[in-house]
Amino acid sequence: MGIKRIRLKNFRNYIDEEINFSDNITLIYGENAQGKTNIIEALYLFSTGKSHRTGNTNELIRYGETFFDILLEFEDNNYLQSMEIKYEKGDRKKLFINDVKKEKMSDLLGVVPSVLFSPESLSCIKGSPGERRKVIDIVLCQISKKYLFNLQKYSKIVKNKNVLLKKKQYNSQIDVWNESLAKTGADIIRERRRLVSSLEKRMKRIMLGISEGTEDVSLRYRTSIGEDGEEYRSLMDILAKNKEKEIEHGICLYGPHRDEIEILLNSKNSRYYCSQGQQRSLALALNIAVMEEIEEKTRKTPVLLLDDVMSELDENRRNYLYDLIKDKQAVITSTDKTQFRISDDKVSYVKIRNGTVVRI
Ligand SMILES: Nc1ncnc2c1ncn2[C@@H]1O[C@H](COP(=O)(O)OP(=O)(O)OP(=O)(O)O)[C@@H](O)[C@H]1O
Ligand SMILES: [Mg+2]
Numbered sequence: 014m015g016i017k018r019i020r021l022k023n024f025r026n027y028i029d030e031e032i033n034f035s036d037n038i039t040l041i042y043g044e045n046a047q048g049k050t051n052i053i054e055a056l057y058l059f060s061t062g063k064s065h066r067t068g069n070t071n072e073l074i075r076y077g078e079t080f081f082d083i084l085l086e087f088e089d090n091n092y093l094q095s096m097e098i099k100y101e102k103g104d105r106k107k108l109f110i111n112d113v114k115k116e117k118m119s120d121l122l123g124v125v126p127s128v129l130f131s132p133e134s135l136s137c138i139k140g141s142p143g144e145r146r147k148v149i150d151i152v153l154c155q156i157s158k159k160y161l162f163n164l165q166k167y168s169k170i171v172k173n174k175n176v177l178l179k180k181k182q183y184n185s186q187i188d189v190w191n192e193s194l195a196k197t198g199a200d201i202i203r204e205r206r207r208l209v210s211s212l213e214k215r216m217k218r219i220m221l222g223i224s225e226g227t228e229d230v231s232l233r234y235r236t237s238i239g240e241d242g243e244e245y246r247s248l249m250d251i252l253a254k255n256k257e258k259e260i261e262h263g264i265c266l267y268g269p270h271r272d273e274i275e276i277l278l279n280s281k282n283s284r285y286y287c288s289q290g291q292q293r294s295l296a297l298a299l300n301i302a303v304m305e306e307i308e309e310k311t312r313k314t315p316v317l318l319l320d321d322v323m324s325e326l327d328e329n330r331r332n333y334l335y336d337l338i339k340d341k342q343a344v345i346t347s348t349d350k351t352q353f354r355i356s357d358d359k360v361s362y363v364k365i366r367n368g369t370v371v372r373i
Contacts, residue, residue: 014089014313015342016056016125022082023075025051026368035361037339041346043365049346052365053129053320056344059085059096060127060316062106062118070100087125096121126155126313128304130297131320137299138283138292142273149205149274152303156310160204167197171265179263183256191252198268199244202236208306209234209274215302216295220278223294223333228278230295235273293325301337317343323352 016034021027026048032041041049050066054073057065064073074081080101087094097109108115110124136144153160174190213232220230239247251267252259259266276283276295283295300317308314317338323331324347331352339359345352350362364371 014087014125016085016087016316016344017093018086019052019055020084021052021055023078024055024073024081024083025075027051028075028368030369032363032370033361034342034344035359036342037359037361038342039344039361039363040350040352041344041363041365042348042350043371044348047365048368049365050131050320051368053131053318053344053346055083056085056127056316056318057129058083058098059121060125062108062121065129065131065133070106071102074100074102085125089124096124123155123311123313126307126311126315127318128300128307128315129318129320130300130322131318132322134296134300134322135292138276138287138296145274145276146270146272148299148303149208152306153204153208155307157204160201163197163200163204167194167201167269170194170197171268171270174265175263178259178265181260181263183260187256187260191249191256194265194268195245195248195252198238198248201269202234202238202244202248202272203241205269205272205274206234206241211306212299212302215305216298219298219301219337220294222337223298223330225329228291228294229280230283230298231277231280233275233277235275236269237267237271238269290326290330293322294330297322297326297334301334304341314341317341319343319345321346321348323347324349 015036018031018033020029020031022029032052041052043049054064054066057063064070067073080099082097082099084095084097087096094111095109097112099107099109106118108118108121110120115121137148150164154164170190170193174187174194177184177187177190209232213230216230216232220228237251238244248268255267276299278287278291278295283292287295304315304317323334323345326334350364364373
């Protein structure tokens with residue numbers, strides 16, 4: 014799997030432009046506000062159906078225009094294929110795969126997977142437990158339809174139970190919800206534990222490499238629920254013991270929606286103790302670990318999208334990461350062309366100025 018070319022019509026500051034991608038690293042460079050992130054945004058749109066910057070699709074249309082039309086050519090199973098997204102103001106986004114119109118935008122999920130790392134990704138290290146749960150859940154949803162199903166089901170159960178708890182009095186219906194909450198919750202916790210332990214091994218290796226052996230990372234899945242294999246019984250016990258407390262508070266207090274994934278660096282919680290550069294390295298290591306995990310489970314290599322993050326790393330860290338990703342496909346943006354050893358033939362360069370490719 015690999016992306017070959019993108020065409021952007023009336024998308025953000027692009028009128029009609031094409032960008033070709035290398036099979037390895039494409040470095041998109043140019044001054045601020047020229048349209049580098051806009052290309053990353055379009056690629057992300059093709060892999061998730063959503064922008065990472067806005068929920069309002071109208072913002073993606075070039076000012077003064079009424080529609081956008083973007084096309085991605087990619088290779089899969091030795092065939093050149095295409096995906097097109099068309100959007101007209103006030104209408105819904107339309108998706109075409111190999112010129113065939115698809116019913117739902119979600120039909121694009123899994124076709125061209127990507128992993129995005131941008132300055133905002135630091136929130137997975139510094140942010141609230143919810144941010145880390147989201148990262149873990151997105152990975153699991155991409156590799157398991159059953160997990161997606163369970164997660165949707167679980168969130169409905171919590172919502173329904175909360176409606177009852179809000180009344181702040183006992184209702185036998187609460188016991189019924191507890192039973193299904195424990196069942197679905199136990200499945201979710203088991204899957205998350207499995208993923209966290211696999212990501213830990215990968216991140217350990219990557220961080221030790223980045224830091225030349227000085228930074229040891231470990232991940233901890235923190236939950237009030239008991240050991241592996243005991244999740245269902247343990248969750249049932251906790252819910253039974255704390256029934257009064259939950260009614261008093263009027264809200265669900267126990268279950269995987271309250272869990273935390275702690276990232277420890279040299280045994281200290283990275284959320285509070287890391288330098289900026291360490292947090293950045295950790296976030297990058299997490300993203301690469303996620304990429305490896307998706308690759309192993311789905312047998313498709315996601316495209317790595319790195320928006321404006323390499324320049325924040327010191328030269329050693331940058332070189333290590335370069336070696337790690339140079340055989341994968343990555344699209345990297347920067348204001349600085351000299352990020353990497355220029356002589357390397359694995360990097361192709363694209364200069365952007367004011368929404369056009371500068372052909373040199
Ligand atoms: N809908 C739109 N129509 C036209 N231009 C737009 C639209 N949305 C954003 N822009 C323009 O696109 C430019 C920003 O592009 P982008 O975010 O890709 O910049 P960048 O090259 O990544 O810059 P930086 O180096 O600062 O991150 C801005 O000049 C902005 O005004
Ligand atoms: Mg940018």
